[in-house]
Amino acid sequence: MRIFSKGLLPALLAGPLLPLGLHAQEAAVTPNGVVAAAPASDWKPIDPADLMVMDLAPDAAGKARRVVIQLIPAPFSQGWTENMRKLVAARWYDGIAVVRVQDNYVVQWGDPNSEDEAPDTNGDTARAKPLPGRLEVLAPGDYTAAASALPEDVNGANADAYAARTGFVAGWPIAGDEKASWPIHCYGTVGVGRSMSPDTGTGAELYAVIGQAPRQLDRNIAVVGRVIAGMEHLSSLPRGPGIMGFYTSEADRTPILSVQLGNEVANLPGFEYLATDSASFARYRASRANRKDGFYDVPAGGVDICNVPVPIRQASS
Amino acid sequence: MRIFSKGLLPALLAGPLLPLGLHAQEAAVTPNGVVAAAPASDWKPIDPADLMVMDLAPDAAGKARRVVIQLIPAPFSQGWTENMRKLVAARWYDGIAVVRVQDNYVVQWGDPNSEDEAPDTNGDTARAKPLPGRLEVLAPGDYTAAASALPEDVNGANADAYAARTGFVAGWPIAGDEKASWPIHCYGTVGVGRSMSPDTGTGAELYAVIGQAPRQLDRNIAVVGRVIAGMEHLSSLPRGPGIMGFYTSEADRTPILSVQLGNEVANLPGFEYLATDSASFARYRASRANRKDGFYDVPAGGVDICNVPVPIRQASS
DSSP: OGGGOGGGHHHHHTOOOOOSSHHHHHHOOSHHHHHHHOOGGGEEEEOGGGEEEEEEOOOTTOOOEEEEEEEOOTTSSHHHHHHHHHHHHTTTTTTOEEEEEETTTEEEEEOTTSGGGOTTSOOOGGGOOOOOSOOOOOOGGGGOEEGGGSOTTSOBOSOOSSOSEEEEETTEEEEEOSSEEEEOOOTTEEEEOOOSTTOOOOSSSEEEEOSSOOGGGTTTSOEEEEEEEOHHHHHTSOOOSSGGGBOSSGGGSEEEEEEEEGGGSTTOOOEEEEOTTSHHHHHHHHHHHSOOSSSOSSOOSOOOGGGSOOOEEEOOO | OGGGOGGGHHHHHTOOOOOSSHHHHHHOOSHHHHHHHOOGGGEEEEOGGGEEEEEEOOOTTOOOEEEEEEEOOTTSSHHHHHHHHHHHHTTTTTTOEEEEEETTTEEEEEOTTSGGGOTTSOOOGGGOOOOOSOOOOOOGGGGOEEGGGSOTTSOBOSOOSSOSEEEEETTEEEEEOSSEEEEOOOTTEEEEOOOSTTOOOOSSSEEEEOSSOOGGGTTTSOEEEEEEEOHHHHHTSOOOSSGGGBOSSGGGSEEEEEEEEGGGSTTOOOEEEEOTTSHHHHHHHHHHHSOOSSSOSSOOSOOOGGGSOOOEEEOOO
16 A cells, blocks of 8 residues: 555654653554553563564575464463473474464464374374373363453453453453453464364464454463564465365475573563553554544544554563 | 364365255354355356456466456445556556565555655666556545445344444445445455555555454545455565565565456356355354354354455356
8 A cells, every 4th residue: 555655654654753741642643653652661571481482494595483472371371371381391392383374364383293283194193292291181161261350441442243341451352241251362363273172272282363363263262372573474374275274295384493481592582562551552542443644534433452453562672 | 273183174164065955054054064055046156357367476386376356346446446447458567566565464566666666675766657548536435335335134244343334245345334335354355555645546556455354444445356366375475574564675576477357367267256145145144153063162142244254166167
């Protein structure tokens, strides 16, 4: 789009970097402008121990491909994230691969020799990696947390087809009703692959959303995190030619060299998120619902919760 | 996801191919099952004259990449689609390129030498292609049609954050209120790039949505069509390293060899869509809102309109 002519780019991308105060708040009406104007105190650090750093094999040009995944905090999906920490500690993920890319749906990775990851091809189940011991066995009831985990006064989104209430809790999009609350599948969300219910998966096979939010998976599958850097290394992978986007030849799979926790990785940049209970976030969300600049004539007046990505940035060093 | 173990695949993918009738309708409760059970009379042909066939340069392995775009029917965006037909007739699109890929947003193509398509790089504006004459100049008022174009009794979707009403008209997702109706930006939607309002673009630069539905663009930009085949050739392109996903070197751009109307292309398969005013479509939509099979435990009870992609298939020859 020529939203994208030279003159407009600075305003659209960074927004005016004005001194703080009421006038700045009025001027910074674009989403990026609001984010750029947020005071440092509205940015919260992400603990490196809550990051999974997944290094894919280099691309065809030899360029490194690093994907950084933030694990979801309590009270959501803690059993699965604990399993994933055990799998990282056992170096179990090292050497597995991206086995499936289905357009407008998910990228999935796991052990190519698991029967589950190679439904129509060349997996060698005799060579499947044994899982480490002491993985928790979770039940579908663990997909949700107490309703109170989504307070009524959080920064909510607008009308939602899937849940009575939605809002943001500690930097994450959450849905709920009078009985429970649960994390939401948006673009970049990471979840736990599983077989038929009531199996809930161990965390040994994971997927990331690369299309329209598949909210029908909410409460039916464990949301364990989100991609906060390197998403393009997953979303631009070739779609698989097989059934449901599975790759049909080993050569098409992208190897995963290693998965480490962020605090195990030297020189990993720090990451911060915009506190979702801050005034800056409230303004950001409002500006996503009602775009006001020289490009937009008709503000929507509302916004889907998955169209309000929580701003995340690298901390200045 | 191990929704994807061998045993489950046939049921998930094709659904039971049962004889028609009440029992079959009850049994065919998955979306794919409903679609597979739809009678031939519920499928409508897409006129090849309403297709734009865009052939990208072959991929690195020499494989052809064909993208098929269906133009939106009246009463929506007719001025722009008429311009696009003139641009095709003038062979204006032949030799342009994909110039921008922004993750979770859009793939954009146009003339690399236009100032608008190369904001920070190597476009040679002196070599920009002149547009053919007699292109219509459209106004923002043309983004919408009469409210009556979205009848109240169409197959509607559920709660929507962006519009008072949504539904499907002649195979397309449409939003509306008491004053107007307009087409919706979903995954795969094709729209017309433009500069600052009140410019509305000519149709010489186009984009396709490759992420979460950017519904804030509705009524602010012209929706002219959707990708019905070859979407993966656009969505899996490398994201651009420049500002807003623009490519910063000519070598990164994907050339567009030619764009032809479907009726100009030899041996193009026929395409059909599931009539959105059919009982099959109503069942399909209901099944998208309430998944019922061995995988899902908790049906959502609703579905976003962009999560109800209109089924399109190649006609059997």
